Amino acid sequence: MSNDSAQGKDFIRLIVDADNESGKYGGRVHTRFPPEPNGYLHIGHAKSICLNFGLAEEYKGLCNLRFDDTNPSKEETEYVESIIEDVHWLGFDWGDRLFYASDYFDQLHEYATHLIREGKAYVDSLSADEIRKYRGTLTETGKNSPYRDRTVEENLELFEKMRSGEFKDGAHVLRAKIDMASPNLNMRDPAIYRIKHEDHHRTGAKWCIYPMYDFAHGQSDSIEGITHSVCTLEFEDHRPLYDWFLIELGIYRSQQIEFARLNLSYTVLSKRKLLELVEEGIVSGWDDPRMPTISGLRRRGFPPEVIRRFCERIGVAKRDSIVEIALLEHTVREELNRTAPRVMAVIDPVKVVILNYPEGQGEELDAINNPEDPAMGTRKVPFSRVLYIERDDFREDPHRKFFRLAPGREVRLRYAYFITCVDVVKDPETGEVLELHCEYDPATRGGDSPDGRKVRGTLHWVSADHAVRAEARLYDRLFLKPNPTEGKEDFRDFINPDSLRVSDPCWVEPSLKDAEPGSRIQFERLGYFCVDSVDSAPDRLVFNRTVPLRDSWAKIERQMKK
Numbered sequence: 001m002s003n004d005s006a007q008g009k010d011f012i013r014l015i016v017d018a019d020n021e022s023g024k025y026g027g028r029v030h031t032r033f034p035p036e037p038n039g040y041l042h043i044g045h046a047k048s049i050c051l052n053f054g055l056a057e058e059y060k061g062l063c064n065l066r067f068d069d070t071n072p073s074k075e076e077t078e079y080v081e082s083i084i085e086d087v088h089w090l091g092f093d094w095g096d097r098l099f100y101a102s103d104y105f106d107q108l109h110e111y112a113t114h115l116i117r118e119g120k121a122y123v124d125s126l127s128a129d130e131i132r133k134y135r136g137t138l139t140e141t142g143k144n145s146p147y148r149d150r151t152v153e154e155n156l157e158l159f160e161k162m163r164s165g166e167f168k169d170g171a172h173v174l175r176a177k178i179d180m181a182s183p184n185l186n187m188r189d190p191a192i193y194r195i196k197h198e199d200h201h202r203t204g205a206k207w208c209i210y211p212m213y214d215f216a217h218g219q220s221d222s223i224e225g226i227t228h229s230v231c232t233l234e235f236e237d238h239r240p241l242y243d244w245f246l247i248e249l250g251i252y253r254s255q256q257i258e259f260a261r262l263n264l265s266y267t268v269l270s271k272r273k274l275l276e277l278v279e280e281g282i283v284s285g286w287d288d289p290r291m292p293t294i295s296g297l298r299r300r301g302f303p304p305e306v307i308r309r310f311c312e313r314i315g316v317a318k319r320d321s322i323v324e325i326a327l328l329e330h331t332v333r334e335e336l337n338r339t340a341p342r343v344m345a346v347i348d349p350v351k352v353v354i355l356n357y358p359e360g361q362g363e364e365l366d367a368i369n370n371p372e373d374p375a376m377g378t379r380k381v382p383f384s385r386v387l388y389i390e391r392d393d394f395r396e397d398p399h400r401k402f403f404r405l406a407p408g409r410e411v412r413l414r415y416a417y418f419i420t421c422v423d424v425v426k427d428p429e430t431g432e433v434l435e436l437h438c439e440y441d442p443a444t445r446g447g448d449s450p451d452g453r454k455v456r457g458t459l460h461w462v463s464a465d466h467a468v469r470a471e472a473r474l475y476d477r478l479f480l481k482p483n484p485t486e487g488k489e490d491f492r493d494f495i496n497p498d499s500l501r502v503s504d505p506c507w508v509e510p511s512l513k514d515a516e517p518g519s520r521i522q523f524e525r526l527g528y529f530c531v532d533s534v535d536s537a538p539d540r541l542v543f544n545r546t547v548p549l550r551d552s553w554a555k556i557e558r559q560m561k562k
């Protein structure tokens with residue numbers, strides 16, 4: 001889609017081709033996926049994962065998984081574990097190349113010392129506020145700190161004292177000595193080490209100074225021999241700094257390349273905002289099926305191939321845009337339409353009694369598991385005198401276009417018989433429909449009429465005596481607004497209050513009795529569902545709706561073409 005160019009390749013692949021041609025990296029392609037373990041991965045990260053691991057696969061190269069764990073305060077082992085699980089689940093493997101930026105703390109400390117010795121870094125003792133003031137703005141050049149001209153000896157001594165814990169947080173920082181007048185704010189003597197008296201999830205209490213992201217990232221790439229360091233556009237302005245460190249340190253240089261991050265409509269893709277939803281209990285956790293996280297999508301019923309295919313479809317571009325969530329939903333429908341077996345389930349039941357079907361009698365009818373794939377075969381569905389159908393499939397006063405069940409009207413019960421509604425039993429006080437009394441035509445077994453009689457409605461149903469009780473969680477988009485973060489309002493004001501509706505009881509046909517957690521099915525006419533892997537138990541079936549059946553993508557695509 002967006003990877004249009006002569007060879008149908010995106011701009012990153014063209015750069016890699018050119019590098020292979022020129023021999024810049026000796027034909028080597030080595031990428032990395034560098035998450036910060038401060039939250040769960042989301043579908044935006046999946047784009048980066050598919051790109052980095054995809055490049056390695058296509059060019060017979062390698063891709064590392066590297067935790068960018070330079071900030072001890074927000075990082076946790078739980079996140080590390082979830083990230084490992086999610087990347088594996090997406091179908092990628094880093095072999096024995098699982099790294100942590102914290103593995104390089106000694107080396108990074110040495111690099112910093114090297115810069116001090118070269119007169120390229122100094123210890124600043126201004127407060128954070130003062131440093132900000134001295135930095136200037138986009139229109140105003142910065143001012144040199146009064147500490148900028150400390151001698152190498154003084155700097156080495158102070159940096160050593162920073163490391164050995166003699167100072168409080170914020171008392172000093174180590175800064176690169178570049179250019180306070182640079183038009184690029186990132187080049188105005190950026191901080192490279194700060195004091196933080198905090199334990200780190202891997203190095204414990206060993207350090208009380210930690211490298212800044214910019215000082216760790218490029219050097220980690222260099223240490224690992226990364227060729228193409230792919231990152232999102234917000235780092236474009238950091239590239240001169242990325243290069244500056246590698247050049248000044250005289251070490252191997254990886255090439256940073258920026259691409260546009262994924263934005264998806266009707267959701268948010270920022271770990272900070274997702275964390276807020278979790279912490280405020282707006283969702284049940286990082287893996288709430290409404291979350292755009294990999295773990296949320298997995299629990300919602302998305303197969304990993306669907307996420308990979310979606311990432312392929314959206315392609316890689318240099319300009320920011322918002323991708324329609326309808327495309328993601330379309331992609332999962334396309335897959336489940338072919339692969340998910342179909343069953344009947346009733347999520348908002350009303351009882352149907354077939355008056356002319358003998359009490360105590362029953363039979364089994366043949367049902368097709370998936371008409372898209374005959375190899376999936378057939379199954380038996382029990383039929384009896386008392387059934388459930390969807391409350392919504394009956395109207396006492398049908399409007400002109402309502403073709404389903406109504407008093408005196410004949411419809412087809414899928415795979416079963418034609419039935420006609422002969423009576424409606426209502427609660428005398430509330431008027432609520434309690435039962436529909438119907439008659440069936442035994443000659444229509446299997447759902448075909450021998451005399452060519454036509455009916456316009458075909459309903460799904462389950463046999464009340466045989467059905468298995470379950471809970472259905474009907475998920476919808478998390479936000480009501482296509483872009484919940486635009487404008488001044490708080491994004492939480494746009495949460496869709498109906499993003500989860502629970503239907504309990506919901507009745508499913510007995511073939512689902514032992515359905516495995518995580519298995520995916522279509523409830524005929526209702527949507528794609530999966531067995532919830534967290535709350536289901538042997539005596540409790542919980543189904544999550546992945547998506548309803550109706551696909552809005554084609555319409556959106558037509559509108560976009562106009």
Ligand code: ATP
Pocket residue numbers: 033034035036037043044045047048068230231232260261262263269270271272
């Ligand atoms: P967030 O903005 O959600 O906090 P982040 O960029 O801080 O994300 P990281 O853990 O640093 O999260 O991301 C790891 C990698 O994934 C980085 O290379 C980053 O550029 C990439 N990435 C993050 N979000 C997206 C996105 N929406 N689309 C594409 N790539 C992304």
Ligand code: MG
Pocket residue numbers: 036
């Ligand atoms: Mg980041």
